[in-house]
Structures are given as structure tokens and as C-alpha cells.
Amino acid sequence: MFPVIAVAIASLGTVGALNALLAGRQTSSRIERRLRGVVEVLSKSNFPLSDAVLRQMRELSSAEFVLYDESGVALASSFAAAPAVLPPAAPTRETTDLKLGSPLQVEGRWYFHAVAVLPARDVGQSAQLLHVMFPVEEYQRNWREAFMPPLVVGVVTIAVVAIVARLIGGRLSRATGQLENDVMRIAKGDFAPAQLPTTDDEIRDLAIAVNRTAEMLADYEQQVRRTEQMRTVSLLGAGLAHEMRNAATGCRMALDLHAEKCGAQNGDESLFVAKRQLRLMESQLQRFLRAGKPLDDAEKREISLTALVDDLISLVRPSARHARVKLAWTPPDHDILVLADQEALGQVVLNLLINAVEAVQQNGDDLPRVIDVSLRKLEDGTAEFGVCDTGPGPKNSLESALFDPFVTSKAEGVGLGLAVAREVVEAHQGSIDWSRTDGRTSFRVVIPMR
Numbered sequence: 304m305f306p307v308i309a310v311a312i313a314s315l316g317t318v319g320a321l322n323a324l325l326a327g328r329q330t331s332s333r334i335e336r337r338l339r340g341v342v343e344v345l346s347k348s349n350f351p352l353s354d355a356v357l358r359q360m361r362e363l364s365s366a367e368f369v370l371y372d373e374s375g376v377a378l379a380s381s382f383a384a385a386p387a388v389l390p391p392a393a394p395t396r397e398t399t400d401l402k403l404g405s406p407l408q409v410e411g412r413w414y415f416h417a418v419a420v421l422p423a424r425d426v427g428q429s430a431q432l433l434h435v436m437f438p439v440e441e442y443q444r445n446w447r448e449a450f451m452p453p454l455v456v457g458v459v460t461i462a463v464v465a466i467v468a469r470l471i472g473g474r475l476s477r478a479t480g481q482l483e484n485d486v487m488r489i490a491k492g493d494f495a496p497a498q499l500p501t502t503d504d505e506i507r508d509l510a511i512a513v514n515r516t517a518e519m520l521a522d523y524e525q526q527v528r529r530t531e532q533m534r535t536v537s538l539l540g541a542g543l544a545h546e547m548r549n550a551a552t553g554c555r556m557a558l559d560l561h562a563e564k565c566g567a568q569n570g571d572e573s574l575f576v577a578k579r580q581l582r583l584m585e586s587q588l589q590r591f592l593r594a595g596k597p598l599d600d601a602e603k604r605e606i607s608l609t610a611l612v613d614d615l616i617s618l619v620r621p622s623a624r625h626a627r628v629k630l631a632w633t634p635p636d637h638d639i640l641v642l643a644d645q646e647a648l649g650q651v652v653l654n655l656l657i658n659a660v661e662a663v664q665q666n667g668d669d670l671p672r673v674i675d676v677s678l679r680k681l682e683d684g685t686a687e688f689g690v691c692d693t694g695p696g697p698k699n700s701l702e703s704a705l706f707d708p709f710v711t712s713k714a715e716g717v718g719l720g721l722a723v724a725r726e727v728v729e730a731h732q733g734s735i736d737w738s739r740t741d742g743r744t745s746f747r748v749v750i751p752m753r
Contacts, residue, residue, distance in 0.1 A: 308465050315457045326450035330442065335402055337364050338435055342419045343398045345433065352421075352431075357381040365441050367414065369434040370421075378431065382410070389434050394418040406439055413439040478506040485513055494521035532708045533722075547584075555581040576621050602647075603731075605753050608639045608686055611649055612678055619656045623674070626664045632676040639678060639686045640753040643731055648750075651724040651735075655690045655746050658720065662694025662744065685733070686752050691745040697737075705737065724748075 341364045345352060357368040361381040369386060370379040377385035386409055395401045395418065403415040414436035421431045478500055485497035494517040500507045558578055616632050623630040641648075656676070663672040675691045697705055704710045708722040728735045733750030 307468055308461070311461050311464055315461055318457065319454050322453050323450050326446055330446045330449055331403055334437055334442065334445065338366055338403075338417070338437065339398050339401050341366070341368075342401055342421075342433060342435065346398065346419075346421045352379050354379050354381070365438065367409075367436040367438075369436070371432045371434065373429045373432070386410070390416070392416055392418045392434075394420045394432055396420045401435070403437060403442075407436075409436060415439060415442065474502075475506065478510075482506070482510060482513060485510075489513070489517050489520065492524075494518070494524070529708055551581050551584045573621065576618060579618055602644045603642050604645070605640055605642055606645045606648075608641050608643075608648075608688070609634055609678060610638075611645065612652055612676070612688065615649055615653050615656065616676065618653070619660060622657075623660055626660055626672070628660055628663050628672045628674060630660075630674050630676070635678055635680070637680075639680060641686060641731075641750055642753050643750070644727075647727045648731065651727050651748060652688065654720045654724050655748070659690050659692040659694070659744075659746075662696070663692050665695055666693065680752065681749070684752055685749050688748045688750075689745060691743050693743055696739045696744040706735070 341360050345356075345360065345368075350356065352370050357370065357379050358381045360366075360368055368379075368381045369377060369389065371377055371389075380386075389409075390407055392404055398419065401417055401419055404417045405415070406413050407416045408414075417435045417437075419433045419435060421433050423430050482497070488495075496514040496517060497510050499510050499514075555578060558574065558581070562574060613632075613634055616630065620630055656674075659674045663674060666672050671693050673693045675689075677687075677689045677691075679687055681687055701710055706721045706725045708719060710722075725735050728748055728750065731750045733748060735746070735748045737744065737746045739745075
């Protein structure tokens with residue numbers, strides 16, 4: 304606020320100088336009007352101009368008067384004793400032309416001196432010279448009375464402005480200092496909202512903007528962390544999937560050799576499911592661990608979602624029977640076709656089915672172990688796949704982050720199943736969500752139909 308105060312002081316100095324000049328002119332004009340009136344009265348009066356008359360004029364005008372004849376003899380004076388000789392001055396014949404002249408010193412006091420010519424009163428009488436002397440002290444007093452009040456008002460105004468500016472500047476300084484601390488705290492990674500000022504002004508608006516920025520930065524940080532996590536998983540998964548796929552391939556070949564030696568037929572369900580699971584592991588292991596990589600549109604083709612779900616349920620049924628879980632699934636009457644990556648979408652379906660089996664296994668013997676699987680067309684041209692189980696559901700602390708990477712309540716889980724499922728569904732322009740109602744947990748996948 305110092306520039307504001309400096310401008311105010313400079314303005315006061317400029318206005319004060321102009322006011323002093325104007326006050327001097329107004330004071331001179333006012334005194335000259337007063338003296339002209341007195342001189343005009345004296346010039347037109349019929350009574351003799353004596354010392355008493357001039358002293359009365361002095362009381363009215365605060366000026367001293369001395370009357371001389373043309374020879375320089377003093378005829379009357381307002382002084383106690385008329386000055387013997389006064390300096391010559393250019394006489395004024397017209398009353399309207401009377402002005403304060405140069406200062407002179409008389410009996411130790413300084414006066415502004417002017418001379419007026421009074422017309423002759425009688426025939427044959429000569430004109431007289433009236434010396435008018437206005438005290439410099441009186442002039443200065445009148446000038447101060449005209450000049451000082453505005454100056455005092457200006458000084459008081461600047462003092463008030465300075466005090467108010469100091470208060471406002473102090474409040475702004477404290478508020479901006481607090482905002483600076485908040486911004487530095489945000490720059491260090493602490494995105495907690497800043498405390499808003501109580502006054503509703505621009506500083507409060509700025510604090511609100513800082514809080515919004517902090518919220519956006521917090522969201523960006525979460526996105527960056529999630530991207531980095533996915534990238535890390537992708538790098539680790541490439542090598543891990545290669546080794547595990549080789550092991551799965553060797554295991555499947557061993558089963559094939561065992562089936563040939565034992566003469567097992569295709570009707571052996573357990574051997575058939577084991578071989579299917581191994582082939583599924585080979586084809587989907589790397590996809591499960593490639594979280595974060597986008598799906599290529601060239602990989603999508605028209606598939607039967609009904610056949611895909613029915614095929615994957617046949618793989619899960621043995622596990623469900625072993626866990627004493629009732630798996631209810633009734634295929635729709637009509638085929639549902641979608642444009643999708645069959646392996647990626649199958650991974651989503653299988654992951655939801657396995658999660659449901661593991662969830663209901665947590666129920667005791669006195670609680671039902673039921674999984675309902677549904678597939679239907681919606682009126683908006685989309686297909687809805689749903690898995691509903693009677694398990695205990697996710698923990699309350701995980702509800703808002705259930706689809707985030709590395710979020711899991713399983714002791715042996717890594718928290719990637721639902722994260723990958725969401726990315727796969729979103730890559731198919733679909734959506735996935737979940738809900739908990741009447742003791743049942745439902746997961747719902749919606750994707751566009753072909």
C-alpha cells in the first residue's frame with residue numbers, strides 16, 4: 304500500500320500548492336474589494352475627512368489611512384501621529400483600479416501600500432491623495448484562514464487513508480502469506496484443503512481456486528500412481544507370463560500323454576475340465592497380467608456372448624460343486640451377439656464367476672450358498688451380464704476403491720482381477736458396477752450389442 308500513500312501525499316502537495324495560490328488570490332481580491340468600498344465612501348462623502356473619520360474607517364477595514372494634499376502636507380491620519388513622509392506610489396484615480404501595492408515599513412510594521420486620488424470637494428480646492436496601508440500581518444492571517452482548513456482536512460484524510468491502508472495491507476499480507484504456505488504445502492504433495500478466509504472477497508475466491516487446484520492435483524496424482532502401477536505390472540507380467548505359460552503347456556502335454564496311456568475318453572469330465580483350464584491359462588495368463596495396455600480394435604470380432612458365458616460356466620461348475628455352491632444359470636432363448644475380444648471378455652466373465660464362488664464359500668453351513676448368473680438384452684441396444692451371490696460382500700473400507708489396482712481383501716490376492724475387468728469392459732465401450740442389496744452382492748456388466 305506504500306505506492307497508494309505516496310500518490311496520496313504527492314496529490315496533497317500538489318493540491319496544497321494550488322490551494323495556497325488560490326487562497327492568496329482570493330484573500331487579495333477580498334481585501335481589495337473591502338478597501339475600494341471604503342475609498343469610494345470617502346471620496347463621495349460630504350463630511351470633512353478628519354483623524355476620527357479615518358480611524359473609524361480603520362475599524363471597518365483593518366487598514367491605516369493617511370490623507371495628504373498635493374504639496375505633501377498631512378491633512379488627516381488614522382495613525383496616532385501621521386508619518387511625515389511616505390514613499391511615492393502611482394496614484395489610482397479610479398476606485399475600481401485600487402490594488403494592494405508593494406509592502407513598506409511604517410513605525411516598525413509592514414503594510415501593503417496603495418494611493419488613491421480623491422476629487423476636490425469645493426470649487427478651487429485641489430485634489431487630495433489618500434494613502435491606504437493594509438497590514439501584512441492581517442493579510443497573512445486572512446490567507447491562513449482561507450488556506451489552512453483544506454490543508455488540515457487533506458492531512459487528516461491522508462492519515463486516515465494511511466491507517467486504513469495499513470490495516471488492509473496487513474490483512475492482505477497475512478492472507479497472501481497463508482495462501483503462499485498452502486501453495487508450498489501443495490507443491491510438497493500435501494493436498495489437504497486450505498482454510499478459507501472469513502471475509503467474502505477476492506482473497507477468499509483465490510483460496511477456493513487453490514483448493515480446487517489441490518483437488519485436481521490429488522486426482523492427477525492418483526491417476527499417475529495408477530498408471531505407474533499398471534506399467535509396473537505390465538513389465539513384470541511379460542516375463543512372468545512367459546515362464547508360467549511354458550509350465551502350463553508342459554502340464555497340458557503331460558495330461559494328454561496320461562490320457563493316451565490310461566485310455567481315458569472324452570467323457571471324463573474331470574480330465575476334460577483340467578485340460579480346458581490349462582488351455583485357458585495359456586491363452587489368458589498374459590492378458591491377466593498385462594493390466595493397463597489398451598486392447599487393439601483389430602482383435603475384436605463378432606462373438607456369441609451367450610455361448611461364451613455358457614462355455615465358461617461349464618468350467619466353473621466342478622469348483623462350485625466341490626464348494627457346495629448352487630450355480631443357477633439359464634441361457635436366454637435368443638443368441639446375443641457382440642463385437643469383442645473373446646479372450647479378454649471371457650477373462651471378465653470368468654473372473655466374476657470365480658470371485659462369486661470364493662465369496663459364497665465364506666458362508667457357514669447355516670447360510671445359503673447360491674450364485675445366480677443372468678444374461679439379457681436391454682432396450683437401449685446393449686447386453687447385460689450379471690452375477691449375484693449370497694456371500695458377505697466386500698469390506699466397507701474397500702467399497703469406494705473396489706475397481707482400483709492392488710485393492711483386495713483376499714490374503715492371497717493381488718487386487719488386479721476387477722481392475723483388469725474394468726479396463727476390458729471400458730475398452731469395449733461398456734460399463735461395470737456393483738451393488739449390495741438384501742444380503743446379496745451383484746456385479747453388472749453392460750456392453751453394446753453387435
